[in-house]
Amino acid sequence: MVDTITLIGIYIAVFLTLGLFTILYKENVWFRIAEAIYLGLAVGYGIAFDLKYLRDQWNSPWSKEPMLMVGFALAILVGILWYARFNRSVFYLYRWPLAITVGTGIGMALKTVIFSQFLDQIRPQINLNLWLPNNPWQSLWNILVFLMVPSVLLYFWFTGSGHEWAPMKVVDKFARYTMMLGFGYMFGNAVLGRYSLFIGRAQFLLGITPNPPEAQPAFWVIAAVMLITLIGWDLYKRQKS
Amino acid sequence: MSSLLKRIEIPIFLTIVCCLLQVVPYYFYWKPLDDFATREAQWMNLIVATATFIGLISLVQVHGANVQKRSKGWYFSVVTLVCAVSFAIIGLPLPEYGLGSLSYWYLFLYNNGQVALSQAQFSLLAFFMTSGVYRAFRARNLESGLVLGAGILTVCYNAPAIVATYPFFADIRGLLNDIPNLALNRAVTIGAALGAIILAVRTLLGIERGYLRGGGD
Amino acid sequence: MSIFDKLQDIDIRIIYLLAMISVFYPLISPMGLPIKIGAQSTKWYNYLNTIPDGSVVLFSPNFGASSLSELLPMTVATLHHLWSKNVKVVVVAFWADGPIMFRTAKGLAVPESYGKVYGKDYIELGFVPNGETGMNNLGKDVLGTCSVDYVNNRPTRDYDIMKNIKVATDFNLVISIESGTPGFDGWARQWETVYKVKFIVGCVGVSIGGMQPYVNSGQIQALMPGLSPSAEYELLIKKPGLGIASTDAITMSHYLVIAFVIIGNVAYFLSKLGGKKDG
Numbered sequence: 001m002v003d004t005i006t007l008i009g010i011y012i013a014v015f016l017t018l019g020l021f022t023i024l025y026k027e028n029v030w031f032r033i034a035e036a037i038y039l040g041l042a043v044g045y046g047i048a049f050d051l052k053y054l055r056d057q058w059n060s061p062w063s064k065e066p067m068l069m070v071g072f073a074l075a076i077l078v079g080i081l082w083y084a085r086f087n088r089s090v091f092y093l094y095r096w097p098l099a100i101t102v103g104t105g106i107g108m109a110l111k112t113v114i115f116s117q118f119l120d121q122i123r124p125q126i127n128l129n130l131w132l133p134n135n136p137w138q139s140l141w142n143i144l145v146f147l148m149v150p151s152v153l154l155y156f157w158f159t160g161s162g163h164e165w166a167p168m169k170v171v172d173k174f175a176r177y178t179m180m181l182g183f184g185y186m187f188g189n190a191v192l193g194r195y196s197l198f199i200g201r202a203q204f205l206l207g208i209t210p211n212p213p214e215a216q217p218a219f220w221v222i223a224a225v226m227l228i229t230l231i232g233w234d235l236y237k238r239q240k241s
Numbered sequence: 242m243s244s245l246l247k248r249i250e251i252p253i254f255l256t257i258v259c260c261l262l263q264v265v266p267y268y269f270y271w272k273p274l275d276d277f278a279t280r281e282a283q284w285m286n287l288i289v290a291t292a293t294f295i296g297l298i299s300l301v302q303v304h305g306a307n308v309q310k311r312s313k314g315w316y317f318s319v320v321t322l323v324c325a326v327s328f329a330i331i332g333l334p335l336p337e338y339g340l341g342s343l344s345y346w347y348l349f350l351y352n353n354g355q356v357a358l359s360q361a362q363f364s365l366l367a368f369f370m371t372s373g374v375y376r377a378f379r380a381r382n383l384e385s386g387l388v389l390g391a392g393i394l395t396v397c398y399n400a401p402a403i404v405a406t407y408p409f410f411a412d413i414r415g416l417l418n419d420i421p422n423l424a425l426n427r428a429v430t431i432g433a434a435l436g437a438i439i440l441a442v443r444t445l446l447g448i449e450r451g452y453l454r455g456g457g458d
Numbered sequence: 459m460s461i462f463d464k465l466q467d468i469d470i471r472i473i474y475l476l477a478m479i480s481v482f483y484p485l486i487s488p489m490g491l492p493i494k495i496g497a498q499s500t501k502w503y504n505y506l507n508t509i510p511d512g513s514v515v516l517f518s519p520n521f522g523a524s525s526l527s528e529l530l531p532m533t534v535a536t537l538h539h540l541w542s543k544n545v546k547v548v549v550v551a552f553w554a555d556g557p558i559m560f561r562t563a564k565g566l567a568v569p570e571s572y573g574k575v576y577g578k579d580y581i582e583l584g585f586v587p588n589g590e591t592g593m594n595n596l597g598k599d600v601l602g603t604c605s606v607d608y609v610n611n612r613p614t615r616d617y618d619i620m621k622n623i624k625v626a627t628d629f630n631l632v633i634s635i636e637s638g639t640p641g642f643d644g645w646a647r648q649w650e651t652v653y654k655v656k657f658i659v660g661c662v663g664v665s666i667g668g669m670q671p672y673v674n675s676g677q678i679q680a681l682m683p684g685l686s687p688s689a690e691y692e693l694l695i696k697k698p699g700l701g702i703a704s705t706d707a708i709t710m711s712h713y714l715v716i717a718f719v720i721i722g723n724v725a726y727f728l729s730k731l732g733g734k735k736d737g
Contacts, residue, residue, distance in 0.1 A: 009349055013357040020361040024368055024474045036317040038358040040324025043296045045355055048332025048342040049554040049585045050293035055334045056584070057287060060605035060613055075284050079291020085455070086298060092247045095453050097288050099252035100259050101588075102444070102452050104285045107263025108591050109647060110441040116646040116677065117434035121427050124675045141420050148424030149431075156432055180387035182425030185417045186667035187388065188395020189684065191370060193528060193663025195481070195711045196685035198364035199704045200527015202481045204357075208703055210566055267652075279598045282591050286603075289588040336611065342558070343609075351523075351558060359523035367711070372473045375718035376466075379726050393719055399663075400712035401686050401705045402491035411496060418670060427671040 007214055014218040017201055018226055028233075030226055125149055151175040253447045259285075260445060300325055324354075391417055460732060465725035473718070480714040484706035491706050498681055499690035505658060505680040506536070511544040513630040514623060519563070522555035525637035525662050530563060531701035532660045532688035533635050537567035538697045540633075546619050547580040548629070550604060552592050552640045557584050557608050566699065576609065577617040584608030589640030593648040597626035597655075625653075632657035635682075642669060646677050658682075 002010070019034030054076075062072035078100065084093035128142045154168070155175035163172055207216035259281065266275040304318035312318075331347045333340045341347065380386035397403045398414035443449035484491075509515070517540070521529050540547055547569075549560050560582065569580055576582075583604035586592035595603040600623055601615050614620050622628060626649055634645055634657060642659045649655045660682035661669060672678040682688065686708055689701035 005349070009353040013353040016354060016357045017361040020358060020365065023365065025471065032314065032317050033320065034358065034361075036320040037324050037354060038362065039300070040321040040326075041328050041350065041354045041358065043300045044325040044328030045332065045351060046554045047293045047297065047329045048334065048347060049557070050290040050587055051332070052334035052342060053290050053585060053587055054287060056604075056606045056611070057283075059611075061602055062287075071280075071284055072287065075287035076291055079288045082288075082292040082295060083298070085295070086302070091455065095249075095252040096255060097292070098452065099255035100285055101289060103256035103259030104263055104282060104591055106256070106441045106444055107260035108282070108594050109437060110260065111264045111267040112647040112651040113434050113437050116651040117430050117437075117643070120646075120651075120675045120677055121431050121434075121671055125427065141416070144420050145424050145427075148421065149428045152425055152428035153432055156428075176384060177387055178421050178424055180384045181391045181417060181421035182667065184388040184391025184393075185395050185414075185422045186664070187392040188399060189663040189666045191367075191374075191392075191396050191663070191712065191715055192399040192684050192686060192708065194364065194367040194370050195708060196528035196663065196704070197360055197525065198367040198477075198527075199481055199485070199685070199707045199711070200530070200700075201357075201360050201364050202485055202707070203527075203700065203703065204360075206482070206485050208485060208700075210700070279595070282595050283599070283602060286586070286588045286592060286595060289591075348558070352562075355555075356523040356526060360527055363524045364527070368474045368477050371477045371715055371718060372470050374715055375468070375473060375722045378719050378722060380723055389719065389723070393716060396712050396715055399684070399686055400709040401493040401689065402709040403712070404496070405492035405494035408494065411494075415497075418666075419674075422667050423670045423674055426668050427674070429668075430671045 002212060002214060006212075010212050010214050011218045011222070014205060014215055014222050017205060018219070018222050022226055022230060025230055028230055030230070147174065148178040152178055155179075249450065249453060250447075252453055253450070257445055257447070260441065297325055297329055328354075391421070460729060462725040462729035462732060465721055466729065468721075476714055477711065480710040481707045484710045485703075488703075489706045489710075491709050493689060493693065493702075493705050495690045495693060496687060498683060499687040499694060502536075502658065502660075502680045502682045502687070503539070503691060503694040506539050506543075509543060509545055509631060513545045514628060515540060515545050515547050516629045516632045517547050517549045517560075518632060518634045518636075519549070519551050519556040519559045520553045520634055520636035520638075520641055521559055521662075522553055522637070523559075526559065526562070527700075528662050528685050529635050529637060529660060530559075530566075531685060531699055531704070532682050532691060533559070533563040534566045534699055535688060535691045535695055535697060535701065536633060536635070536660065536682075537563055537569075539695050541567060541569050541572035541574055542695075548583060548600075548619070548623065549581065549608075550583045550596060551585045552587075552589055552644070553636075554585055554587075557582060567697075577607075578619055581614070581617055581619050582608040583614060590644040590648060593640060593644045597649055597653060600624055600626075600628070626655050627653050629655055631655070633660070634658075635660040637662045637665070641665075642672060642678060646672060650677050660688075 016034045016037060019030040020038070022028055023031045058072060062068045078097050081093045081097050084090040125146070128146050130139060130143050130146060132139045132142075151171045152175045154171050163169070204211045204215055205219040207213040207219075262274075262278045262281055266278050301322065304321050306312075307315050307318035308322070328347075328350055331340055331344065331350065332342055335341060336343065339345075374392075378389050378392070380389050394410065394413050395417060397407075398410045404410045404414075440449060517537075519529075519533060549557075551557050551560065553559075569576075574580055584607070586596060586603055592603070601620065604614050606612060607614055607617065632645055632649060632655055634641060636642065636659060642657075642661070645657045645659075650657060656679050657677075658680040659669060659678050661684070663684035666681075666683040669678060669681055669683070673681050682691065685701060685704055689705045689708075692698050692701045
């Protein structure tokens with residue numbers, strides 16, 4: 001048996017879950033309440049972790065040496081410039097922390113992108129074995145990959161009149177078929193992903209272990225209340241009109 | 242002085258210096274410079290963490306105005322503001338006052354609010370996807386037929402009972418994964434790498450300034 | 459309006475209702491539909507099995523509440539597997555929610571029940587902001603980037619487990635359970651390329667496609683893609699959990715999607731055929 005506050009928490013979770021699900025029926029007040037709470041919580045939750053990070057960093061290592069303390073203070077001062085974006089007259093100051101962030105981020109990615117995303121992909125592409133006498137099917141698959149990769153690259157590479165060139169039309173078509181098959185595959189996986197999320201919520205509503213069993217009665221009660229109010233409100237409005 | 246500080250060259254210069262600071266020591270190792278680059282990256286993390294209130298302030302601006310003007314549905318804005326501010330306060334890293342991300346009330350709000358709502362919000366996509374599949378997934382021509390075919394074969398593979406009963410779906414899925422999907426995504430990865438390099442070069446040359454836009458000047 | 463036209467225009471709320479039934483019904487009365495262990499879960503299982511004793515693993519839960527249902531089963535199962543081995547586990551997240559997600563998973567795969575001790579066999583270092591830059595920082599200076607632990611707010615360097623962990627090369631493996639950016643591309647750029655640290659990735663269904671080039675090139679050593687392979691993995695480690703409990707619902711919901719595609723297309727072609735005949 002759970003304590004009262006935990007039970008209230010379970011009822012809140014069930015209410016919010018079902019509140020969002022009611023949008024499947026139509027726009028309604030339950031949905032609007034859940035949506036408003038979601039927006040608020042989503043904005044508020046991350047602050048805890050960022051501030052904790054700042055506090056931890058101050059405790060160690062930034063408060064250990066005078067130079068580092070100055071560095072920390074400077075970082076906070078530069079960080080405060082983020083908020084210049086809310087005032088048009090000093091908006092230009094907002095660009096400074098942004099520039100530092102973008103510059104460092106680009107540098108961070110640039111130093112290795114040529115290896116991890118370019119050379120490491122070109123290498124297996126070049127090493128594809130196109131002739132395997134004992135495995136003709138694998139040879140065919142390798143030949144297909146060998147042709148598909150450059151065709152998709154070329155499809156995006158040439159724009160405008162480049163596509164009018166006769167050989168490019170063949171490449172374009174081949175690339176489009178490749179992409180359609182690839183998109184279909186990704187779509188199939190997206191179906192699994194989205195249903196997985198819904199299944200998780202359904203398991204919670206039904207109180208399936210390790211979810212709290214108290215969620216199930218809460219689910220039936222709140223679902224009934226929401227359904228009755230939604231349908232009742234609809235009937236009332238229809239009668240009125 | 243103010244007009245000097247407003248010059249766009251300052252952030253462009255900062256971008257270039259910070260970018261080179263990360264790239265140069267990787268290719269031309271010199272310990273003091275590498276140490277400095279490491280410290281700069283750690284320092285930059287502090288700057289990014291300081292930006293944490295931007296979302297909250299924007300929210301207060303938009304929804305505060307709603308409440309002030311008593312716009313339509315302003316009471317929902319009150320709910321949003323109360324939730325955002327109270328969650329932010331409860332999450333303040335002051336464990337000595339019973340606050341912080343490990344505090345009882347933070348976890349209460351997170352587990353019963355954030356988890357429930359996030360999951361419910363994204364699981365709605367399952368419904369929209371199902372109705373979208375039914376309405377739009379038509380083999381009108383060869384290309385849409387290919388999307389449909391590949392999609393439906395993958396769906397068959399992803400259903401545990403189907404692939405357990407008809408194991409050949411695993412082979413088909415393997416082909417889809419290893420040939421068109423690999424080719425498409427390898428091309429995208431290579432293209433994205435080239436794009437990232439070009440973007441970086443443009444930024445380093447000061448040609449790419451899109452990220453500095455806004456503010457009316 | 460012919461029957462085929464009607465079949466192409468089923469009320470959207472009926473579709474939603476059927477989608478709900480396809481998930482709720484098998485959860486309320488499980489059908490015990492068959493399940494076959496596939497190649498990906500086997501590869502993941504084998505890979506974790508071959509980690510040598512005494513290895514140091516960086517476990518990174520890079521996901522939030524929105525993908526908890528999809529990633530929790532594989533996180534819990536992987537933790538069970540890790541706890542059952544003689545390895546040290548360091549937990550660092552690059553998603554703000556990551557530390558809470560780990561704690562949720564830890565509640566279902568309790569390390570103490572395997573005799574693991576906090577600070578000696580595993581440690582939670584919390585969240586590092588700024589994505590890929592944070593990964594880079596962690597790789598260069600673990601103790602500086604995560605100066606105190608998440609649970610006790612004590613200096614990280616005071617813990618036994620951290621005595622020999624200073625930089626990325628002190629880790630033998632990275633396990634990243636992720637639902638987006640920062641994620642595998644950051645690990646590839648900042649850890650795999652620079653320090654040659656091996657990494658394996660558990661991901662959401664929608665990310666599977668984009669990971670394949672990295673799997674094929676050997677940058678990602680093993681991939682756990684989504685809920686179905688998670689269920690298979692639970693079978694492999696003999697710890698049935700939420701993944702297994704979901705398989706009937708996955709199958710039924712996928713049946714429904716297939717049925718709708720067939721209905722829509724058959725009705726479309728037959729109505730086109732009827733139109734031609736009428737014409």
